[in-house]
Amino acid sequence: MTSKAKWSFFVLVPIVFFYLFTTNFYALTYLFPNFNFYDAKRFLQLILLAYFILLLGIPYFREKWGILLAKLPRATEWILGAFFMLGIWSACLAIFKEEAFLLIGFYFLLVVVIAFIASNLMNSSQLLNIGLVVAIWLGIVSYLIVFATVFISWYPIFKQTGYSIFQHVVFPGFVNERFFSQFQDWTMGFLPLPLIFCLKKRPVYVPLLFILAAAWWALLFYDAALGEEVGFLLSAILLGLIFRKFAMQWLLWQGVLALAGWNLYYFFFVILLRNSLQNLVRTDHERWLIWKNALLLIKQHPWLGVGPMNYSHFPDPTFQVAHPHNSLLLLAAEWGIPATVAIIFLAIKGLYAFIKQFNHRSFIQMANSNFEQLLLISLFFSLMMALAHSFVSGVFVMPLSQMTAVIVIGWLLGLYYQNNSVNNGNTLSRSHIWILVGLSFAALLLIAVIVGPQLPNLAEQEAAWMQAHPNITMLHPRFWVQGLL
Secondary structure: OOHHHHHHHHHHHHHHHHHHHHOOHHHHHHHOOOOOHHHHHHHHHHHHHHHHHHHOOOHHHHHHHHHHHHHOOHHHHHHHHHHHHHHHHHHHHOOOHHHHHHHHHHHHHHHHHHHHHHHHHHOOOHHHHHHHHHHHHHHHHHHHHHHHHHHHHHHHHHHHHOOOHHHOOOOOOOOOHHHHHHHHHHHHHHOHHHHHHHHHHOHHHHHHHHHHHHHHHHHHHHHOEHHHHHHHHHHHHHHHHHHOHHHHHHHHHHHHHHHHHHHHHHHHHHHHOOOOHHHHOEOOOOHHHHHHHHHHHHHHOOOOOOOOOOHHHOOOOOOOOOOOOOHHHHHHHHHOHHHHHHHHHHHHHHHHHHHHHOOHHHHHHOOOOHHHHHHHHHHHHHHHHHHHHOOOOOOOOOHHHHHHHHHHHHHHHHHHHHOOOOOOOOOOOHHHHHHHHHHHHHHHHHHHHHHHHHOOOHHHHHHHHHHHOOOOOOOOOOOOOOOOO
16 A cells, blocks of 8 residues: 555545534434433534644655645735635624624634645545545435435335324424535435446446445435426536536436436435425525525625624525625625625636536547546536526535535535646645644634633533524524524
8 A cells, every 4th residue: 555545544434424424314313412412423524624624743744735736826825815804803892792703703713724625635646536436425324224214214104194204394303304404415426436447347236236326326316406406407418518428427327326226216205205296396485584684784885794603693684684685695694795796706717617627628638537527517516506406405504514515616626726737735834834734723723712612511502592482483403403593
């Protein structure tokens, strides 16, 4: 085993355990008996982020991180710096300053870890790429086992009484079924990968992998999230336009899996559980009413917003929510229009650079392996699907989908610079690196100081808050499962 492969295990193994635990509500119940599932996932996310930050104390990882940062355009650094400075200014004026600074520190860690993931994938062995695909698939399989267990245990009750919890959309381990669909966004792109390569090298595994992938599709139909379904269709069209013949095999496999998944859905959820096909597409017509309140806040606080994580303090006259279920409106309402424009600019600039470097023309000329080409297609699709869904949902808010976003974006960034010769071999100055490492540790310390005292009695505090507000009948998650201020 090469030295690179050995170091890769320090990155890969914690991610594998993160997915195995966060997708298994039996494990969450055992490990965190006093925590809500949502809070347990947030806590595991914080542990994983802290672990990656601490790895920057090791010279090997710190040097790779510095090389990656040296490749970033200076404009990107300045824009990100301006974004966080605007956030700090907004937090100083916010009503709930502690929550505001908590989110700023948390977002800073997310950005640092994206760069950390990218730096380890930039010149890594193929082991890490394959390992991360396996990690995501382990998360899929882990959840399918949990779901099947709950399904089997409840089905006899349905047969005896004529009632089933599955007549209502239920996803074990998720506070809301939409949180499952947000995680599923990031995983759909990876379904064809093992099928395509096992068909050539290990065909004996194909039937099992096919059934698992089709079952994952069946859960998409069962969840019936319109934003997820539309996001998939739009992303598939975009994929075909950009990669053309190179995406055809991937798209054909997805089509076959979707058809098989539909048949599984129809048998288990329509025939056995007598669910109506009218539930195949469900949408929330209340979204526009929620967005109207967000737009009103943006109009009233255009420059600096109401403060990071302060959105829920401003009551919606129609609905009480912790966020507006729209990624751009959330940023604009809490951080202000200038900070939102900065993020939009970076997103468009990044997507343009990626499409310019990876497309059907460049694939003809590139010496990349078929695996790497399909991996790039899968990652790009997952990002586009999640991004589309984020305009009607909290894809970038919830802990499991948020952490998967960090991994996928860092993965794409690493593969981009692996195929880009910009500033090859250069690194940031030692003082520059240590300043950024110091800021990362400071952000981690800030989060520990704020979150640490909350953890021992978190469940009791959330229950007490609900008792003190009897007019609010359900939890509205944000950082923790009780996200209202």
